[in-house]
Amino acid sequence: MKTMEFWFEFASTYSYPAAMRVEAAARAVGVTVQWKAFLLGPIFKAQGYESSPFVAFPVKGRYMWRDIERLSAKYGLDWRQPTRFPRTSVTAARIACSYGDAAWLPAFVRAIYHANFAQDRDIGDDAVVRDCLIALGLDADAVLAHVTSAAEKPRLREQGEQAAQRGLFGAPSFVVDGELFWGNDRLEDALDYAQR
Amino acid sequence: MKTMEFWFEFASTYSYPAAMRVEAAARAVGVTVQWKAFLLGPIFKAQGYESSPFVAFPVKGRYMWRDIERLSAKYGLDWRQPTRFPRTSVTAARIACSYGDAAWLPAFVRAIYHANFAQDRDIGDDAVVRDCLIALGLDADAVLAHVTSAAEKPRLREQGEQAAQRGLFGAPSFVVDGELFWGNDRLEDALDYAQR
Numbered sequence: 001m002k003t004m005e006f007w008f009e010f011a012s013t014y015s016y017p018a019a020m021r022v023e024a025a026a027r028a029v030g031v032t033v034q035w036k037a038f039l040l041g042p043i044f045k046a047q048g049y050e051s052s053p054f055v056a057f058p059v060k061g062r063y064m065w066r067d068i069e070r071l072s073a074k075y076g077l078d079w080r081q082p083t084r085f086p087r088t089s090v091t092a093a094r095i096a097c098s099y100g101d102a103a104w105l106p107a108f109v110r111a112i113y114h115a116n117f118a119q120d121r122d123i124g125d126d127a128v129v130r131d132c133l134i135a136l137g138l139d140a141d142a143v144l145a146h147v148t149s150a151a152e153k154p155r156l157r158e159q160g161e162q163a164a165q166r167g168l169f170g171a172p173s174f175v176v177d178g179e180l181f182w183g184n185d186r187l188e189d190a191l192d193y194a195q196r
Numbered sequence: 197m198k199t200m201e202f203w204f205e206f207a208s209t210y211s212y213p214a215a216m217r218v219e220a221a222a223r224a225v226g227v228t229v230q231w232k233a234f235l236l237g238p239i240f241k242a243q244g245y246e247s248s249p250f251v252a253f254p255v256k257g258r259y260m261w262r263d264i265e266r267l268s269a270k271y272g273l274d275w276r277q278p279t280r281f282p283r284t285s286v287t288a289a290r291i292a293c294s295y296g297d298a299a300w301l302p303a304f305v306r307a308i309y310h311a312n313f314a315q316d317r318d319i320g321d322d323a324v325v326r327d328c329l330i331a332l333g334l335d336a337d338a339v340l341a342h343v344t345s346a347a348e349k350p351r352l353r354e355q356g357e358q359a360a361q362r363g364l365f366g367a368p369s370f371v372v373d374g375e376l377f378w379g380n381d382r383l384e385d386a387l388d389y390a391q392r
Contacts, residue, residue, distance in 0.1 A: 059365045185381040
């Protein structure tokens, strides 16, 4: 079975359309997705950025908001510009790391992105994360206890180190057999590569 | 007749596939292209960059070379990584400004890009620019004298100011009725917008 790693960060605007599209697009061509959450903060710091490049370079940031609005319309995705950017999302990222192989994980990831970029909800607030878990019929208390346990807590940092080892510098990214594709615009190329 | 501005810089790697594709893609959907050369240097300086972001952020630069190689293969374009990047290209840009409406201009633009990104020739050297003009059956001496005349020389700077007024921050860019699209990946979306 061909597999593709999908690297995403919940605060990342361009990860939103990628996260909403990746499962159906991959399934259509027989590729299995490995869901890999990571935090961009340490990656940006290593490049010398204090925050998102869209904050550091305001002219690029203004363009990005308009571009994402257009892309959302093109893909038929709900969209509302968040009043805070970038939002922290450590708990959601921990869940995505610890439950990367769970059948419900893709739906959870989409729910968090929808909360951030279509509902303008604070995904850094554990109450919002809980709502997303409960809506999927999950035991939110058990999930939150598990991902903050001593055994599980290091996983997000470890996955971040894995991201750096793969040469990732932004999100979303796709990795197929060590070949890196950066950006929502490269989803189709990455899937083509997986089928080569 | 619908028109689309195509903003390009000869040193810009992602402007290469865009420049090679734009005329045929626009013609196929009945859109007229306005060819707009500009220099990225002043635009990058205004954002706080000393050189290309691909030089300032090496991990992004390494990815870009691989990505352009893949894109060139995808589009069926010749490709050889230039031994110098970014190359200066003031004379070629002056010609593209002064002769923006000439019937031969698109072929000249493609010839310069091919010299830089498929032949690794120094497009900052007037001898290379001359070769491209002569290969198109043009009077190279007359063209070079014209673009460096007192009347024509300010045009490149003026076009650069026009680029800044439009909010451009990178190349290639497409502008349709004031709507900005950034990057080779947005050529099709810009053409869709021109036909809305």
